[in-house]
Amino acid sequence: MSLPPSLRRAPTLVALALASLSGCDLAYPEVVVVNRTADTMLLRNPSFSGCIWPVVLANGDATSPGRCLPGDDRVHFKRLNAETYCQDEAQDRTLPGVCPCDGGVAPELDAGDVDADVNTQPMWFNYQTVSSKHVGYGGFYLFEITLDDMEQDFSIPGPYGH
Amino acid sequence: MVSSLRGLGLFALLLAGSAYARDGGVDVRDATAGEQSPIDGGLLGVDGGPDLVSGGPDLVDGGPDTEHAVAPPPVAQAASAPTQASDVVVTASRPLSRDRSQSSTVIVGERMRQSTRTTLFEVLSQEAADVYVPGRGVGLHGVASGATGGIKIRGLGGSPNSQILVVEDGVPDYQGIFGHPIPDAYVPSLVEDALIVKGGDSTLYGSNAMGGVVVIRSRWPDQDGYEVENDAGYGSYSTLRESVSFLGRANAWDVAGAFTDMTTQGHRAGAGGSGMVGSAALRYRWTPSLCLALRNKVVHVQGGDPGPVSTPTPDHWFDVWRDTVSAQLNYRRDKLRLSATPYLNLGVHRLYDGFYSHDYVGGAIGELDLRLHRAASVLVGLAVQGIDGRVEDRAAGERSDVSALGDVAFYGQATLRPLPTLNVVLGSRALASSEYGFVPLYKAGARWDAGRGFFVHGRVARNFRQPTIRERYLPYPVANPDLKPEYATNTDAGVGYLSAHLEIAATVYRNDARDLIKYFGAWPAAEVVNIDHIAIRGVEGRVRLRRLGPVSAMVSAAWQEVGRYTRQNPDAKIDFMVEGAHEFGPHFLAANLTGEWVHGLYMADYERQGIPDVFVMDLAARYRYRKGASGQRLHALEPYILLRNFLDRRYAYVSGYTMPGFNVFVGLKLGI
Numbered sequence: 001m002s003l004p005p006s007l008r009r010a011p012t013l014v015a016l017a018l019a020s021l022s023g024c025d026l027a028y029p030e031v032v033v034v035n036r037t038a039d040t041m042l043l044r045n046p047s048f049s050g051c052i053w054p055v056v057l058a059n060g061d062a063t064s065p066g067r068c069l070p071g072d073d074r075v076h077f078k079r080l081n082a083e084t085y086c087q088d089e090a091q092d093r094t095l096p097g098v099c100p101c102d103g104g105v106a107p108e109l110d111a112g113d114v115d116a117d118v119n120t121q122p123m124w125f126n127y128q129t130v131s132s133k134h135v136g137y138g139g140f141y142l143f144e145i146t147l148d149d150m151e152q153d154f155s156i157p158g159p160y161g162h
Numbered sequence: 163m164v165s166s167l168r169g170l171g172l173f174a175l176l177l178a179g180s181a182y183a184r185d186g187g188v189d190v191r192d193a194t195a196g197e198q199s200p201i202d203g204g205l206l207g208v209d210g211g212p213d214l215v216s217g218g219p220d221l222v223d224g225g226p227d228t229e230h231a232v233a234p235p236p237v238a239q240a241a242s243a244p245t246q247a248s249d250v251v252v253t254a255s256r257p258l259s260r261d262r263s264q265s266s267t268v269i270v271g272e273r274m275r276q277s278t279r280t281t282l283f284e285v286l287s288q289e290a291a292d293v294y295v296p297g298r299g300v301g302l303h304g305v306a307s308g309a310t311g312g313i314k315i316r317g318l319g320g321s322p323n324s325q326i327l328v329v330e331d332g333v334p335d336y337q338g339i340f341g342h343p344i345p346d347a348y349v350p351s352l353v354e355d356a357l358i359v360k361g362g363d364s365t366l367y368g369s370n371a372m373g374g375v376v377v378i379r380s381r382w383p384d385q386d387g388y389e390v391e392n393d394a395g396y397g398s399y400s401t402l403r404e405s406v407s408f409l410g411r412a413n414a415w416d417v418a419g420a421f422t423d424m425t426t427q428g429h430r431a432g433a434g435g436s437g438m439v440g441s442a443a444l445r446y447r448w449t450p451s452l453c454l455a456l457r458n459k460v461v462h463v464q465g466g467d468p469g470p471v472s473t474p475t476p477d478h479w480f481d482v483w484r485d486t487v488s489a490q491l492n493y494r495r496d497k498l499r500l501s502a503t504p505y506l507n508l509g510v511h512r513l514y515d516g517f518y519s520h521d522y523v524g525g526a527i528g529e530l531d532l533r534l535h536r537a538a539s540v541l542v543g544l545a546v547q548g549i550d551g552r553v554e555d556r557a558a559g560e561r562s563d564v565s566a567l568g569d570v571a572f573y574g575q576a577t578l579r580p581l582p583t584l585n586v587v588l589g590s591r592a593l594a595s596s597e598y599g600f601v602p603l604y605k606a607g608a609r610w611d612a613g614r615g616f617f618v619h620g621r622v623a624r625n626f627r628q629p630t631i632r633e634r635y636l637p638y639p640v641a642n643p644d645l646k647p648e649y650a651t652n653t654d655a656g657v658g659y660l661s662a663h664l665e666i667a668a669t670v671y672r673n674d675a676r677d678l679i680k681y682f683g684a685w686p687a688a689e690v691v692n693i694d695h696i697a698i699r700g701v702e703g704r705v706r707l708r709r710l711g712p713v714s715a716m717v718s719a720a721w722q723e724v725g726r727y728t729r730q731n732p733d734a735k736i737d738f739m740v741e742g743a744h745e746f747g748p749h750f751l752a753a754n755l756t757g758e759w760v761h762g763l764y765m766a767d768y769e770r771q772g773i774p775d776v777f778v779m780d781l782a783a784r785y786r787y788r789k790g791a792s793g794q795r796l797h798a799l800e801p802y803i804l805l806r807n808f809l810d811r812r813y814a815y816v817s818g819y820t821m822p823g824f825n826v827f828v829g830l831k832l833g834i
Binding site: 047048049050051052068069070071073074076128155 | 429430431468471472473474475476812820823
């Protein structure tokens, strides 16, 4: 049994109507951020045009695809150089055991030898890509973070409120 | 319970439920000419009509809230009105304005309910170019960091939003701790009309009415029977809105209730949330002259600060509950009106960072309005108010010490009519504050209706705002207990022409503000201090064409010089609207196009951190089918579609808070 002609297009029209309602965000561009920096470089909480990925990316790691707002933005992230961190901590003698920085073994320390003022927490610094990226509706974009396309990000705005 | 009600809303939508009993086409009194003029103007037979800068005479009385007049039947009549009467008695509300010399804009509730803008404050901004309200997404402004919705009127207000006072059904509405209203607490379901008083009026309204006042009046049934209206809609970003209102009158009892629930996932991570507003009112009329009304309104807003798009903060949530309860006793005889309004406004706020507060604003207002002579009337009032709260940082386990604020004020206003075409308004307020001692305030203005629709008006007013508890005591980001109150002397003068089809008006203004409270720097080096003196100058004008065949149109434009303090205080703004409507038998078809352009926006003072101009346009279309049943009762079915930002422009009122691109909302109203 076939539908009357007036109803044949109904499913299509209904689908179009529903798509127009829900489709604005479904048509947002999909974005993936990949860490292509160095083995000792960790990236945390990359964000781009309304998306933020609460992850830590080791070199070669990628985020899951996120639906971001169409438009232009740079990729923002926090960076930790594990090599530098390790060197600093070894210098402050807070890391007993192997120190890969100088190829040797640091002397064993008593807990009391460590300066109480030394901050052993790793410092993550704000960075962003030098280049601005453009994303449009319906696209899939893979952005690789490289050492020659990053700079410190001093633009983090303060909170806006009333 | 809320979620189940949302489910009901979706169910109602699926069942195509909606009720529409009351049409916009209300005959309103043209206060300028003192005549009856049917104004429908625009889309769906409703017009802001009284955008008419007139407010209407204080010298005109009616019932407790209404006045009656004989007029030709309007194009669209109230739901239960006779449909075949040659002369019918229509009921129009008393003018909201109590000062004919002030510069103001009136927007009727039906126009708000049909707007493409997602919040009531944004609707007000669309109607008047000298009113600026930033937004950040679909339907929610939020609170605390990242919030928008601050109203700026002629350069004052905004951030913080405590220089603009919202008065809802005679009750000043703001938070005790932060001193400003919750922008998401207002929905148009039951709004009869709203008045924007430009240039403030602390003489009549007290503290915070410094840059302007938004006076909101809710609907009451005007004849026996009932009406139910259901408006359910669904749109982009999984936005679901359900609104139901009920009006009923039986014998001496009137009842009015409304419930609105909106939930959205937002156009990006963290931008979602929900808002629920429920209100109920009960009125008993002992006699036509004496009545008592009780009101309660509950607001629950949940959401978050999504943060700038480059560094989102999707976990910065907030949760706000507020409840306002009030009573109003009204007595009205020929030349006398007496009213007493006690009120209490309570709130509980929770934020992601451990912030937790209780606050209250409580008080009472008594007023006597007396017509002494055909050419003179006086209004005197006594207002008492107390503000207090408790604030904790639950994460740090700390509690902030705050001191309550209180004030008592006696005020008066005289309206003189030395000539039939001339109104002179004089007023003063003596305010005694628990913190700031005696505060004298005053105003003086005049309006001359020159005939043939031309009018001239001018006014000067000295207004005042006391520092909020937050500014004095709370380290968010910094406090200063030695702050002094703010003062502003606002002056304006305007001319205009008003006829059935054309309205042209222009106003120049100057606001001289002293001791404005401003935040500088960022934590931990921030400070909040009084600044010396600033002057804001500007001009505002509008042209409105009404009912030129099926078409109506409006353009409103404003330009201002705000001086050094440019943060979120635009240089220029234009709002426009074109609409067409056609009625054929029981069918009604209408469409409108609205737009807004904002120029000269900065995120910091001294013209730093400028952001691109805002330009956005929306489209709306609606169809209505009305059918009379069982003699006098009308049923109406009204599907509509709103196409917001149909040019899909990238724009932002606040840097980093990009607004949604093209998005769609469809809905259905059903009226009984």
